[in-house]
Amino acid sequence: MQRLECPIDGCSATIEAETEQEVMAQAEEHANSSHPDLELDDETVENIRSSIIQV
Numbered sequence: 589m590q591r592l593e594c595p596i597d598g599c600s601a602t603i604e605a606e607t608e609q610e611v612m613a614q615a616e617e618h619a620n621s622s623h624p625d626l627e628l629d630d631e632t633v634e635n636i637r638s639s640i641i642q643v
């Protein structure tokens with residue numbers, strides 16, 4: 589399993605999925621619904637990706 593704890597300050601969301609690709613897809617949905625002001629540019633996406641841990 590891959591796990592991502594939302595890196596946004598004050599957000600305690602945790603995303604888990606089988607693959608990094610699925611985590612990123614869910615992270616994008618989470619960002620769109622919970623952090624609409626967050627701009628998902630390449631740097632932000634890379635930061636999120638690097639926060640994924642294998643569990």
Ligand SMILES: [Zn+2]
Binds near residue numbers: 594595599601618
């Ligand atoms: Zn969040």
